Amino acid sequence: xxxxxxxxxxGKLEGSKQLKIQERLLxxxxxxxxxxxxxxLLDLSGNLLSDLPDLSRxxxxxxxxxxxxxxxxxxxxxxxxxxxxxxxFKSNAITVFDEDIxxxxxxxxxxxxxxxxxxxxxxxKLHKLQKFAVAGNRLKSLPNSMKECKNLELLRLxxxxxEEIPEWLFTLPKLAWFAFSGNPxxxxxxxxxxxxxxxxxxxxxxLGEGASGKIYRAHxxxxxxxxxxxxxxxxxxxxxxxxxxxxACMMAGEHPNLxxxxxxxxxxxxxxxxxxxxxxxxxxxxxxxxxxxTRDTYEEDSSFTSKEILVIAKSIxxxxxxxxxxxxxxGDLYAHNILYNQKDNAYLGDFGAASFYDVGSEKHxxxxxxxxxxxxxxxxxxxxxxxSKLYKNLVVLQERCQVHDPKNRxxxxxMEF
Numbered sequence: 001x002x003x004x005x006x007x008x009x010x011g012k013l014e015g016s017k018q019l020k021i022q023e024r025l026l027x028x029x030x031x032x033x034x035x036x037x038x039x040x041l042l043d044l045s046g047n048l049l050s051d052l053p054d055l056s057r058x059x060x061x062x063x064x065x066x067x068x069x070x071x072x073x074x075x076x077x078x079x080x081x082x083x084x085x086x087x088x089f090k091s092n093a094i095t096v097f098d099e100d101i102x103x104x105x106x107x108x109x110x111x112x113x114x115x116x117x118x119x120x121x122x123x124x125k126l127h128k129l130q131k132f133a134v135a136g137n138r139l140k141s142l143p144n145s146m147k148e149c150k151n152l153e154l155l156r157l158x159x160x161x162x163e164e165i166p167e168w169l170f171t172l173p174k175l176a177w178f179a180f181s182g183n184p185x186x187x188x189x190x191x192x193x194x195x196x197x198x199x200x201x202x203x204x205x206x207l208g209e210g211a212s213g214k215i216y217r218a219h220x221x222x223x224x225x226x227x228x229x230x231x232x233x234x235x236x237x238x239x240x241x242x243x244x245x246x247x248a249c250m251m252a253g254e255h256p257n258l259x260x261x262x263x264x265x266x267x268x269x270x271x272x273x274x275x276x277x278x279x280x281x282x283x284x285x286x287x288x289x290x291x292x293x294t295r296d297t298y299e300e301d302s303s304f305t306s307k308e309i310l311v312i313a314k315s316i317x318x319x320x321x322x323x324x325x326x327x328x329x330x331g332d333l334y335a336h337n338i339l340y341n342q343k344d345n346a347y348l349g350d351f352g353a354a355s356f357y358d359v360g361s362e363k364h365x366x367x368x369x370x371x372x373x374x375x376x377x378x379x380x381x382x383x384x385x386x387x388s389k390l391y392k393n394l395v396v397l398q399e400r401c402q403v404h405d406p407k408n409r410x411x412x413x414x415m416e417f
Contacts, residue, residue: 158240285335
């Protein structure tokens with residue numbers, strides 16, 4: 001819900017825990033301090049702000065968004081906000097990130113699409129940091145102090161200027177979702193997939209929408225049956241460049257548990273023509289929320305038998321193993337990126353965070369394996385027959401995939417079901 005400055009000034013919002021104002025603000029409204037004893041979520045995205053006053057009085061503030069403003073540096077105003085765990089400055093013009101300006105409570109930091117060339121050494125002090133989105137900047141390296149971010153689970157480094165990925169990153173015990181495409185150190189691959197003109201496709205129903213684009217049901221005389229069309233939104237997403245996602249889709253090749261790519265669409269925006277997946281397939285889970293941070297959410301009544309979990313486990317391990325045989329790390333192996341027919345098959349989709357690497361570099365695969373272990377854990381906690389032998393065998397596999405030392409996790413081809 002979007003509030004107005006008039007409502008704030010009138011006192012109608014007294015005691016509010018959440019506030020969102022988008023009125024092309026040039027300055028932080030002084031009236032906001034009347035909520036300093038109650039406000040937990042503040043969203044001033046989509047304004048014209050370039051500076052903030054001291055926010056130390058906002059002791060209850062947990063989440064703050066200042067995306068799509070005019071900040072050129074991260075303001076030094078949050079240090080005393082000891083409950084602040086989520087901070088977002090996406091799509092500004094930030095070039096400066098000073099040392100020791102953030103509270104140590106930060107677990108979710110969003111700096112996507114700015115102009116940062118370096119990160120402060122003090123970022124290594126953010127021991128609670130779980131989710132760090134910094135794609136679409138100009139980073140040339142990472143500070144070695146980040147090796148102390150032992151709780152880091154999701155990292156988005158795509159579309160930067162990194163010459164190499166430091167080895168210590170692959171030793172972080174909890175890193176499971178990692179994207180690094182669109183950097184000088186990442187391998188670039190392109191497919192010679194056939195091209196179809198936009199005029200030869202007729203878009204129908206909108207099937208879904210994600211961070212990188214929209215998917216439509218479509219018709220074309222060039223194909224015997226219904227197809228799906230994905231139109232990418234723009235050059236940079238929260239996961240990286242749209243062209244890298246498209247290339248990963250095209251280079252993945254065919255596998256029974258991957259949605260088949262039929263052609264590349266000739267359009268003013270990037271687009272792909274995909275195999276149409278029938279309505280019997282549903283999304284396995286929902287994306288993480290503010291509370292879960294990195295872990296998926298599920299409908300309250302979601303439950304699975306051990307046999308159903310086995311179908312999903314085998315399908316996704318097969319798809320992920322196939323990708324790694326091609327030198328592709330998925331980077332976003334989540335239930336919300338899986339389609340399941342509640343019977344005998346599942347598809348792994350969404351290549352927004354996919355990155356290319358040299359085939360045989362097992363350290364990349366072991367990150368996806370940890371994400372896979374988390375997926376199994378989520379499903380097994382919702383299992384209906386926990387006394388079955390199959391359930392217990394799957395728990396053993398889950399625990400093997402989740403060990404803290406990445407070297408001791410199995411590869412997908414080593415998994416036995």
